[in-house]
Amino acid sequence: MGTLFFCFVALLLAGYVALDGYDLGAGILHLRVARDDAERRQVLATIGPLWDGNEVYLVAAGGTLFFAFPLLYAVSFSGFYLPLMIALWLLMGRGVAIELRNHLEAAPWRQFFDAVFSLSSGLLGFFLGVALGNVVRGVPLGSDRVFLQPLWSGVGAGQAAGGAAGVIDPYTALVGATAFAVLAEHGALWIAHRTEGPVRERARALAPRLWAISLALTVGTSVATFFVQPHIPQAMAAGPWRAAFPAAAVLACLGAPLLHLRGRDGAAFAAWSAFLALLLATAAFGLYPWVLPSSIDPALSLTVEQAQAADASLRTGAAWWVPGVALGIGYTVYVHRCFSGRVPRG
Amino acid sequence: MGDALFLHRLHFGFTITFHYLFPQLTMGLALLVAVLEVTSLARRDDRLHQAARFWTRIFGVNFLFGVVTGIPMEFQFGTSWAGFSRYAGGVIGQTLALEGVFAFFLESSFLGLVLYGEGRIGRRGVTAAAVLLFLGSWLSGFFIVATHAFMEHPVGYRISPDGTLALASLWQVLSNPWLRWEFPHVMMGAVQTGAFAMAGTGAFYLLLGRHLEQARIFVRTGVVAGAVASVLQIAPTGDVQGRLVAEHQPVALAALEGLFESGPGAPLALVGQPDVERRRLDNPILVPYALSFLTYRRWMAEVKGLDAFPVEEWPSSVPLVYYAYHVMVGLGTLFIAVMLSAAWLLARGALFRSRAMLWVLLLAVPFPYVANTAGWFAAEAGRQRWLVYGLFRTADGVSRQVSSGNALFTLLGFMGMYALLAIVFLFVVGREIAHGPAPEPPAPAAATR
Secondary structure (H helix, E strand, C coil): CHHHHHHHHHHHHHHHHHHHHHHHHHHHHHHHHCCCHHHHHHHHHHHCCCHHHHHHHHHHHHHHHHHHCHHHHHHHHHHCHHHHHHHHHHHHHHHHHHHHHHHCCCHHHHHHHHHHHHHHHHHHHHHHHHHHHHHHHCECCCCCCCCCCCCCCECCCECCHHHCCCCCCHHHHHHHHHHHHHHHHHHHHHHHHHECCHHHHHHHHHHHHHHHHHHHHHHHHHHHHHHHCCHHHHHHHHCHHHHHHHHHHHHHHHHHHHHHHCCCHHHHHHHHHHHHHHHHHHHHHHHCCEEECECCCHHHCEEHHHHCCCHHHHHHHHHHHHHHHHHHHHHHHHHHHHCCCCECCC | CHHHHHHHHHHHHHHHHHHCHHHHHHHHHHHHHHHHHHHHHHHCCHHHHHHHHHHHHHHHHHHHHHHHHHHHHHHHHHHHCHHHHHHHHHHHHHHHHHHHHHHHHHHHHHHHHHHHCHHHHHHHHHHHHHHHHHHHHHHHHHHHHHHHHHHHCCCCEEECCCCCEEECCHHHHHCCHHHHHHHHHHHHHHHHHHHHHHHHHHHHHHHHCCCHHHHHHHHHHHHHHHHHHHHHHHHHHHHHHHHHHHHHCHHHHHHHHCCCCCEECCCEEEEEEEECCCCEEEEEEEECCHHHHHHHCCCCCEECCHHHCCHHHCCCCHHHHHHHHHHHHHHHHHHHHHHHHHHHHHHCCCHHHCHHHHHHHHHHCCHHHHHHHHHHHHHHHHHCCEEECCCEEHHHCCCCCCCHHHHHHHHHHHHHHHHHHHHHHHHHHHHHHHHCCCCCCCCCCCCCC
16 A cells, blocks of 8 residues: 555656646746736736646645655654745745736836746745755665754855755755756746747747756766665666656657657647656656665665555545545646637737 | 744744634635625626625635645644654544645636636636635635544544554544534634625725625625624534533633633633632633533533643643633624624615614624634644643654754744735735726736736
8 A cells, every 4th residue: 555655646746746847937937938018927827727726736745645654744844844944935935926916017016026936936946856856865864763954064064963965965956956957948848838929939949958958967867866876776777667767758858859849839848747757757666665765874764664654544545535636637637628728928 | 842842833823823814714705705606697697796706806815825824734744743743644644635635626726717717618617616616615624624623532543553543434533523513613713704804895885985786795795694604603513612622621621711610500701811820810700600501501510620630731821722712702702793783784774874883894804813713722722732632742743853943943934924925915905905896807817818
């Protein structure tokens, strides 16, 4: 049952990255592709009725983690106390900016919320990557099953207790930069798919460049990951089925620009969504059965079996989770259909 | 360590108090908007639809603030209360995840359609979406109250070999006898907040002499809903809740009522200040025998006072519990008086001309917020020093490794952030009310097209 729920949480997180990813990407590019008020309203209109439903995938993932892996939820959320709180503030700023911007005609009001929207989206994209980087690299988890990660250590900050690396270190910053780039590309493909006119042209012009940067950073991160977390290459060698995810990710990554160049905006966006979901699956199933590696001693890493709730509880959970999430995915599809089609300027 | 525990409690208390200012209006308005839309469709009356559109715009802003202040709540169980999450996550994680999966998907998907979808799914579609939105917001309330009811009166669990809680029966958790009365009690509180806001806004326009036709719809809808909810709030939902507390948490009942001495024929304290050091109520106004009668339906029934329990078992702040409860009950009683008088004038056709009553309705708008907040304080502070009553102490639930300095840092951050949010909320909603329910809405939020 623990393994099943590991897949469920991974599914919700993959859904979150693919869906809210385009909201974040649109936010990152907002000031770049939309130059005047009418164009900014055009970009916001593509995500306005959708972003809130997309964010529910994160909340549902958090809730599922809470009941299926109470130990993991408790250990990791308290260990990442400060960075999580900062991420929450950014999520707040983003939501408020999207919804309140158009309530007033005044230019300073709108410019302020445009800036908040863009800045919080960019930082959230970066920090989502940093978070993933931390989970892959591991945290100073001892046998007492408690850790508290400092934000950073080293230069100007002194050494953290036990020499633990901070939440932000060169490796996690690299993953953060990669997340920022792949989400920006996601946003470019989304805007190209959902708008028309000059905004679409600018997004289309940005897409190939962002793709090249994304590719370079993804390759760099992959290589670094093999050194930082040797468990992943070992696991892939032992169980070649795990390699299916990165292999499919490569196909999706190469497919997106080909579809884009042929002018098939929707298909290119779909391919890139699959790429993001597969990147997440690569990390998740590369680590499995670990759910939180220990940087002190690999043997102290938290596993699915140790972190999961009782099997009987999980059987009850699965009985409502599966139909409930199927219904939720149904709503997402329905709402995306209702609000499909290109949004004109203003 | 005591310092850190206090700051973590203040942190959670502050963020959840601020958060719950929004969902109570969301849940109340969701019902009223759905009723207006359905009635409008059934009677082919466009004025009711126009009223619903106005309140949907305010609902949209309010819902947004509920979402952005609500997400931190789900995370704070883990960040600040790791011990509790580890202990009880197997049970309360399920009710919280049920909320995410069954309520949040529904609400957030259909809110977009209610706000921006009329051109795409038509009037019937918007009405259906409004009903689904109501369903989603009340389901959300149900799962949260189910979580809370478990903490007050744990059922449907068993204790695992490692000492943590596991779910034995989800059905028992969701049909908890505590929940059966707490849920309608909390929902009636939310309906009062929505109804008072709607009636008060209508009264404001009538006093100003603007938007008269819409204002009458607001006042009529708000007064009818408010009168029904105010009565149901006290009887039966509040009354049975009180007797459940007496049965299962007698020490909390003694603190709520400010009863220091046990005895038969216990009096009901209407006013007074608990003096915990001297174990008495200062400046009391008492109704003899009333507490015995209300609790056990017998005038001479024995009620246990605080003296029947060791001080370590008392709620950590008896005065806070006492004041919160008295504010809630006092206001709840006043609400019945206000709303029944207004309903009586409405039935006689005199309400819209009675400037005094319209003034009362306008000035009453903030008070359901106070009563709802006080009610949660009474429930939460009354359960201390337990997190899960009888099973798990609050002091054991905190994240031990998160220092008081870190907790204060994020508490101050939340305070600053929420102060800004409150100002922006009042500004934006004030503008909507100043603009009024005119047929031409101002530019709606992000999906302008």
